[in-house]
Amino acid sequence: MIVDLPDTTTSKVSKEIMTMRDKGGVVALGRVLTLVVITRSGHEEEAILAANEASREHPCRIIVLAEGTDSAQTRLDAQIRVGGDAGASEVIVLRGYGELAGESESLVSALLLPDAPIVAWWPHGVPEAAAQTSIGSIAHRRITDSANEPDPTAALFNIRRTYQAGDTDLAWTRLTNWRIQLAAVLEQLDGSPITAVTVEGASDSPSTVLLAAWLTLALDTPVSIEAGEPGTGLHRVVLSRAAGDVELNRPRRSVAELHQPDQPVQRISLPRRSLQDCLAEELRRLDPDDVFGEVITDGLARTNLRSVRTSEH
Incomplete structure (x- = not known):
């Protein structure tokens, strides 16, 4: 009515x-x-x-x-x-x-x-x-x-x-599934330290910048950003280690591939989130999102945006 x-x-x-x-x-x-x-x-x-x-x-x-x-x-x-x-x-x-x-x-x-x-x-x-x-x-x-x-x-x-x-x-909310997958990967890694991180995403994607800021805080490691084609969202994250790189790559819109040394490629469902899904997630909590607060204030300040470069991929 x-x-x-x-x-x-x-x-x-x-x-x-x-x-x-x-x-x-x-x-x-x-x-x-x-x-x-x-x-x-x-x-x-x-x-x-x-x-x-x-x-x-x-x-x-x-x-x-x-x-x-x-x-x-x-x-x-x-x-x-x-x-x-x-x-x-x-x-x-x-x-x-x-x-x-x-x-x-x-x-x-x-x-x-x-x-x-x-x-x-x-x-x-x-x-x-x-x-x-x-x-x-x-x-x-x-x-x-x-x-x-x-x-x-x-x-x-x-x-x-x-x-x-x-x-x-909502640029932060769109990262929820990426952060869940990356947190799971980090928990499973051996003691070989992460020496550098690369985050690749669309040149107009604020989610790419926020993910780099989150990883900067979480790993206290240099993070570089590769800027790709506009309108394509977040593409991949590479964790560089002496024991071999770990890469979470989303070549398609809904399925990501996890590459780890001496392991078969794992395919993971990682679709781009809809507006209503992101809004529904934010309505689930009415208390402040302290992690977002740390990322937007401290993490963003420590992120080296001068490292942004055009992706060759």
């Missing part, structure tokens, strides 16, 4: 939700959080689709602040989606114009679930300081996506400069 409320107020939106609940049995029971999505015009449906899919695992109220026009006459247009149009959630789309065009806590405060955590998500447009924005200041978790920025690496360094506990970025 979809209900449009043009030129309305948040009070009227709240009352309409109550009316729909009374008439159709739509309830907020079981909702575990409020997800506030701050998105740009033209990207609303992509974000709503991902949030709906993630909400099947984490039932929530989704409030979407869609970019309006500040030069237009001040008004608020709203849309309420419930049932099959909202996955396991209620979706409220707000589009402000004029004085209501910008991100504002006042637009969402009357619609937040009482006594429930708040998660803020910027699918496009990393804010200058997420924790200091109007919505970010009331959120328990703040999710950005540096991969959608014109300069993803610069966006990472901006996050580092303004980082507060509770901040995270």
Whole structure:
């Protein structure tokens, strides 16, 4: 069910939700959080689709602040989606114009679930300081996506400069399976020390930079980055040792190959993660991600980005 409320107020939106609940049995029971999505015009449906899919695992109220026009006459247009149009959630789309065009806590405060955590998500447009924005200041978790920025690496360094506990970025979440596999490999290695590490990934992949930063912290070893073709994600990691190199290589989009000295090649399922999978993972935890905090602040600072070079592979 979809209900449009043009030129309305948040009070009227709240009352309409109550009316729909009374008439159709739509309830907020079981909702575990409020997800506030701050998105740009033209990207609303992509974000709503991902949030709906993630909400099947984490039932929530989704409030979407869609970019309006500040030069237009001040008004608020709203849309309420419930049932099959909202996955396991209620979706409220707000589009402000004029004085209501910008991100504002006042637009969402009357619609937040009482006594429930708040998660803020910027699918496009990393804010200058997420924790200091109007919505970010009331959120328990703040999710950005540096991969959608014109300069993803610069966006990472901006996050580092303004980082507060509770901040995270989906470029980090996309690395979860890579980090699991690499941690397993490192546990199985013999005593031969790792003398150098090479991380290869797309030139526009912030996940490549974050993986290098994580390995820099974990191994205290020089890490170089090889920049490959844009848009292709993370490709491989090589651990250089006197006893023989260990290489985790993903030549295809879903299957990786693990090469180790004197062992047969192992094929490992390592697909590129979908947006909804990454969002669902971040909604599983409402406490700060301390590992990400260390990587984005300390690890990124120690990563030698001057070592980035064009890959020959």
